[in-house]
Amino acid sequence: MPISTRHYQKKAALLVAGFACLSPTFGWTQATPKAPVLSSPALSPQALPPEMTPEGILKDIVNQSIAEQAGVPDLATPAVVPAKPVPVPVKPLAPAMVEVLNKDLLDLADLLAGRWDNELQTFFEPELNVPVPLRHERLHAVVRPIEAPEFGPVSFYVEYRKGGEAGPVVRQRIWTLSVDQELGAVRLAGFAPKDGKPLEGAWRQIEGSEGLKPDQVKKDSFTPVAGCDIIWRRRGEGFSGATRPAACKLVTNADKRVLNVSEQHDLSANVWEVRDVGVDERGVRVFGGSELPPTRLKRAETFTCWASVAKVAERAIVSDLVVHDQGGIANAEFAGGSPAKLRLRLRNVEWPIGQNRPSLTLYLLVDGDDRAEGYAWGEPTANRLALDVAGTQVSCTRDPRARWR
Structure with missing residues (x-):
């Protein structure tokens, strides 16, 4: 059968070349003899490898033809096996660096809580005349440390x-913190409850319960919020974090659109700024944007107060x-009191x-009206504020123990 493949053509060419090397008259007109000339003694011919001899090349051509008819892979050309990727080992961090990251994790946990x-x-x-489309919704966020062994030691x-704490x-979410040695950072992973209703308000510490x-x-x-981990790194006295x-x-x-979401966080002792952007698969922005100022959350400090109003010949008091x-x-009701x-x-x-x-300003609001009937103010770090407006008395004292109430 004629050999038509390029591979076999090359083999045939090699065969011809081999014959030409072995027989000077092969395919050529014999030259006219000339008088002998003095020359160096002839060197011994160097032996060819078996596969380059005419017999070897002819044998290879025959084998290839048989293989082609049988439909089996090329017998002479070894199959190209793709090289396996060589894994790049992650260089372990030095013990001192691991210690630094462990401290970062604990410091970040303290700031978030x-x-x-x-x-x-x-x-x-x-x-400030901020355009309505650029205004922020009010958000109240609670980040309470919990004991959750199935998630990790820092959860x-x-x-x-x-709209506020009553909205x-x-x-x-359940958040967990862990050290990511490969990135040299602290990783925050999130988990969404499959049914969140039973957990609403469960962070509150009420009588007989610690939350x-x-x-x-x-x-x-819970379901892992895959791909949305936040990678935190120390920045001065605080931390900055972002999604990958x-x-x-x-x-x-609502409409089951898939959004590509990015988040950027800047966290310090008393301020937490969050900038997030959501873009759908068509490239249409659904929320957020570079021109929108970040959501600026302030740390909320708790106070416990008492209030007193007139009640005929005595006074009605509500505390705690x-x-x-x-x-x-905070709302207070007085049976028989005025108001x-x-x-x-x-x-x-x-x-x-x-x-x-x-x-630090304390406002007295009456009858569901947001207009203040009276107010008192002091330094931002004041531990106590009090007021007396037309016989209505209020006193509030800073109380960190009430943070989870």
Whole structure:
């Protein structure tokens, strides 16, 4: 059978070349003899490898032809086996660096824990003429350390509410912190509850309960938020964190769109700024953006208060009211008192414009109206504020023990 492949053509050419080397007259007209000339003694011919001899080449051609007819792979040409990728070993961190990262983890855990609110930001945005589409919703976030052995030694229950601490729950998570030696950073992983309703408000420490128990946070009741881990690194006195590029994808509840989400965090002792952007598969931005200022959460410090109003010949008193200083509100009711109801608001104000000094301010609100009937103020770090307005008395004392109430 004729050999038509390029491979066999090359083999045939080699065969011809071999014959030409062995027989000077092969395929050529014999030259006219000339007189002998003096020359060096002829060297012994060097032996060819077997596969380069005419017999070897002819044998190879025959084998290839047989293999082609049988439909088997090329017998002469070895199969090209792709080289296996060589794993690049992760160089272990030096013990001193591991110790630094372990300390970073604990420091980050201390900073995250607490209650956070952006009430000041939302309160001043209208006054600053921030365009309505760029204004922020008010968020109240609780990050409470919990005992959750199935998740890890450093875990938190996280709850976000819209509109303040009494608003509807918009997000719940279990967060865990761990050292990522490959990245040289602290990794925050999130887990979403399959049914979050039983956990709503479970962070609160009420009489006879210290909050969430380990049996309430079983790992099989949660779904990992894959690809959305936040990688934290120390930045001065605080930390900065971000998701990995193009790694975090979430599905919207309403229309089930897949969003590519990115988050950036800057965390210090009393301020937590979050900038997030969500873009759908068509490239349409759903939320966030570079032109939008970050959500600016302030750490909320708790106070316990008592309030007293006139009641005929005596006074009605309500005590153990808990309120936080980032726009927190406490309600009091007085049976037979005047007024029968009142509300307290506490705000640690930082004025974005004007000459006013930062002040811790206590407001007295009556009959559901946000207009203050009276107020008192002091230094931002004041431990106690009190007021007396037309016989209504209120006193509030800083109380870190009430943080989870």
